[in-house]
Amino acid sequence: MGFKDGSLVKNSKNYYIISNSKLREFSSLQLVKDLGYDEDSFKEVFSDELKYNKEGDIITSSDIYPDDSLFKVGDDYYQIKNQKISKFVSRRAFSTQYEPKQAIEKGPEFLENFEISEDFIGFADGTLLSLGLSGFIVSQGKILPINNVTTFESMGFNWDDVISANGEEIGIYEKTKLFTIDQPHPDGVILSDKEMGKLYYVQNGERREFTGPNIINSYLKKDPVLVEEKGLRITNQCELKKKIGFSKKYDCVMPIESMKDIIGNDYQFVLNSDSDIKINEINIMFKRNATLENLRLALSDIKKKIIINYIGE
Structure with missing residues (x-):
């Protein structure tokens, strides 16, 4: 997993931009300055981290900005993609992806050099x-x-x-x-x-x-x-036994005390059988022992359900 597109990084005296997932080096510090980048906006990184982005062509000209370059025009932020320039829908959207110092400040006339995309850039994935x-x-x-x-x-x-x-x-x-x-x-x-x-x-x-x-x-x-991750390694098991009488139902009881401190509420159940069986229905029931602490937890769950219903689930 390499650096995010648009990242400005340096290692020793070498300056790079991550463009289309590739590590592109600027031919000199002077070129970095000629393009308008702030030298301090390049983050010092470890040399081992650079290998996770494939190497791209060296940047040698100040006439063309590489893809994923960032700009600030007035109060708005923009990014170059496929040599088109796209606007971030808001400063808040920009801030979920980048820091302000990564953007080169330009005047309004700068936009005249590009075809402006009709599509906005939004918030970072996962926002x-x-x-x-x-x-x-x-x-x-x-x-x-x-x-x-x-x-x-x-x-x-x-x-x-x-x-x-x-x-x-x-x-x-x-x-x-x-x-x-x-x-x-x-x-x-x-x-x-x-x-x-x-x-x-x-x-x-x-x-x-x-x-x-x-x-x-x-x-x-x-x-x-x-x-x-340890939650994936903790397992419990029980053996299904036929209920007494003419019922075709089977059941078993499995303690899950060892799982109580694991983050999350999801469980995976696997049924193993030595022969082919047909299952019409599976019912799973969680029970708590009657303790004062469990009573408090139950009341907390009831409160959450009331909140959910109140906002119109």
Whole structure:
């Protein structure tokens, strides 16, 4: 997993921009200055981190800006893509992806040199947005409406990370089907396993591990979603036994005490059988022992359900 497109990085006396996922070196510091970049906007990175982006052509001319270059014209931000210039829908959208110092300041006449795209650039993938009582997550240039509070919290999202968007910011997106608790985290979400000391970026439905602290910082503009990989390694089992009498039902009891401190509310069940069986129905019931602490937890759950119903799930 390499640096984010548009990143400005340096190693020793070498200056680079990440353009179309490639590491493109500027031929000299003087060229960097001639193009209008602020020397201080280039972040010093480790040499090992540079290898995760393929090398592109060296930049030798001050006449053409490389793709993914960023600009500020007045109060607006722009980015070059395929030698067209696209406008960020708002400064807030820009700030979810980049820092202001990464953009080269230009006058209005600069825009006359480019074909201006009709499409706006929005928020970074994985950004949480709200409009009225509706909540959304941005992914692959679209917004997924989050169906309820339970889904939001079960996915590990943080209420403090939600950006209250306006109609214009939401309006540039195509809305897709509801995002529910049954779905995996969408593309753009960053996952953090603190016990393992690893961070992952969800891309194309897969986890891609970040390979360096500066690479992480090129993507991470808000708190990651906390996960625990050890939860995948903790298992319990029980043997199904036929109920007494003429019933065709089977049951078993499985303690899950060892899983109580694992982050998340999702469980995976696997049924193994030595012979072919036909299952008409599976019922799963979670029970708590009658303790004062469990009573408090139950009352807390009831409160959450009241809140969900109040906002019109």
